[in-house]
Amino acid sequence: xxxxxxxxxxxxxxxxxxxxxxxxxxxxxxxxxxxxxxxxxxxxxxxxxxxxxxxxxxxxxxxxxxxxxxxxxxxxxxxxxxxxxxxxxxxxxxxxxxxxxxxxxxxxxxxxxxxxxxxxxxxxxxxxxxxxxxxx
Amino acid sequence: xxxxxxxxxxxxxxxxxxxxxxxxxxxxxxxxxxxxxxxxxxxxxxxxxxxxxxxxxxxxxxxxxxxxxxxxxxxxxxxxxxxxxxxxxxxxxxxxxxxxxxxxxxxxxxxxxxxxxxxxxxxxxxxxxxxxxxxxxxxxxxxxxxxxxxxxxxxxxxxxxxxxxxxxxxxxxxxxxxxxxxxxxxxxxxxxxxxxxxxxxxxxxxxxxxxxxxxxxxxxxxxxxxxxxxxxxxxxxxxxxxxxxxxxxxxxxxxxxxxxxxxxxxxxx
Numbered sequence: 001x002x003x004x005x006x007x008x009x010x011x012x013x014x015x016x017x018x019x020x021x022x023x024x025x026x027x028x029x030x031x032x033x034x035x036x037x038x039x040x041x042x043x044x045x046x047x048x049x050x051x052x053x054x055x056x057x058x059x060x061x062x063x064x065x066x067x068x069x070x071x072x073x074x075x076x077x078x079x080x081x082x083x084x085x086x087x088x089x090x091x092x093x094x095x096x097x098x099x100x101x102x103x104x105x106x107x108x109x110x111x112x113x114x115x116x117x118x119x120x121x122x123x124x125x126x127x128x129x130x131x132x133x134x135x136x
Numbered sequence: 137x138x139x140x141x142x143x144x145x146x147x148x149x150x151x152x153x154x155x156x157x158x159x160x161x162x163x164x165x166x167x168x169x170x171x172x173x174x175x176x177x178x179x180x181x182x183x184x185x186x187x188x189x190x191x192x193x194x195x196x197x198x199x200x201x202x203x204x205x206x207x208x209x210x211x212x213x214x215x216x217x218x219x220x221x222x223x224x225x226x227x228x229x230x231x232x233x234x235x236x237x238x239x240x241x242x243x244x245x246x247x248x249x250x251x252x253x254x255x256x257x258x259x260x261x262x263x264x265x266x267x268x269x270x271x272x273x274x275x276x277x278x279x280x281x282x283x284x285x286x287x288x289x290x291x292x293x294x295x296x297x298x299x300x301x302x303x304x305x306x307x308x309x310x311x312x313x314x315x316x317x318x319x320x321x322x323x324x325x326x327x328x329x330x331x332x333x334x335x336x337x338x339x340x341x342x343x344x345x346x347x348x349x350x351x352x353x354x355x356x357x358x359x360x361x362x363x364x365x366x367x368x369x370x371x372x373x374x375x376x377x378x379x380x381x382x383x384x385x386x387x388x389x390x391x392x393x394x395x396x397x398x399x400x401x402x403x404x405x
Contacts (some may be wrong), residue, residue, distance in 0.1 A: 014300060018298050021298075021331070021332060025331070035362075035363045036362065036363040036366045036367075038363070039331075039332060039363035039364060039366065039367050040363075040366065040367050040370060042331070042332045043332045043333065043334045043367045043371065046332055046334045046336075047334045047335060047371075050334070050336060095372060105335045105371055105372050105373060106335050108372065109335060109370065109371035109372045109373070110371075112370045112371065112372065113367065113370050113371065
């Protein structure tokens with residue numbers, strides 16, 4: 001599996017959420033995603049970038065083009081923060097459960113927008129969310 | 137150095153004007169350049185004689201003016217800075233080479249001072265640009281949230297770009313006020329220009345619709361493109377009983393039907 005770096009940037013304000021969206025849209029378009037899949041990955045990135053900002057107190061995002069087994073291409077996005085972490089991972093992924101006053105669809109919905117989703121979190125240490133979407 | 141600037145004033149200034157005029161490539165006449173540089177020359181001379189005095193401040197103000205006016209005339213910031221740096225060459229060509237080491241040291245100091253002035257023009261240019269960008273961002277915020285009347289009793293709210301909390305607030309206030317002012321029963325919120333609808337955007341939309349509903353008006357959300365529909369369905373966002381349409385035309389037709397209006401084709405009324 002080879003990885004080509006496409007970009008990395010910090011997330012520290014609302015403007016950065018917009019920039020993450022633009023960065024992901026550009027990366028997805030140049031990788032050759034269909035319009036529907038572009039919109040899905042951009043929406044997923046927007047959701048996770050806002051989580052990084054609101055719950056993680058800011059962090060960073062890395063975007064890579066990646067090649068999986070059987071040679072399929074895709075885009076991998078990694079969000080990292082050094083925030084308070086998520087105490088109960090199971091609960092965080094339950095549909096309709098919200099720690100704030102949102103719709104409670106952020107993480108559970110995002111998981112349905114991408115092909116691979118992994119959530120690692122250590123209370124007090126921070127959270128890392130990795131998502132991958134393959135080109136169909 | 138200030139002694140040299142005074143004693144060989146005509147030669148140094150003349151050469152500076154010549155160098156700068158060459159660089160403007162016909163965008164300014166020699167006369168314009170001369171009057172501009174003569175003022176600067178006097179101020180540089182004064183600032184060097186009395187480094188702590190008020191002339192240094194005046195010099196910077198004059199440079200800022202020149203930087204701004206040149207920016208308006210279409211000069212790049214580099215060209216403006218190079219024009220200032222040209223003074224070094226003019227002075228250097230007028231040194232007679234008899235001063236020895238002391239003159240070298242003197243020229244290096246003078247050179248550093250002119251570099252500083254050149255960079256100051258750069259900074260002014262950058263600041264002016266920043267100001268323009270900030271103004272535009274503000275204008276965009278105002279421009280991008282219009283509420284228009286589509287028909288008697290039907291308002292249109294075309295949304296373009298990112299829908300964040302601040303924009304939603306502006307849209308909601310304008311729309312609710314206009315609903316009250318015009319007594320409209322329908323508001324069509326068109327999201328054709330919104331590139332991505334995530335849970336935050338959806339939540340803002342839902343809140344706006346709820347607020348309108350409290351005032352007795354019905355909101356129709358239009359401009360839901362296929363990729364947005366896919367994404368909203370995958371995210372699991374429920375729009376409940378809110379009417380959504382794929383195009384603004386459909387939404388307008390729906391609102392007109394709801395208002396008891398019929399659209400007839402043909403010429404005879």
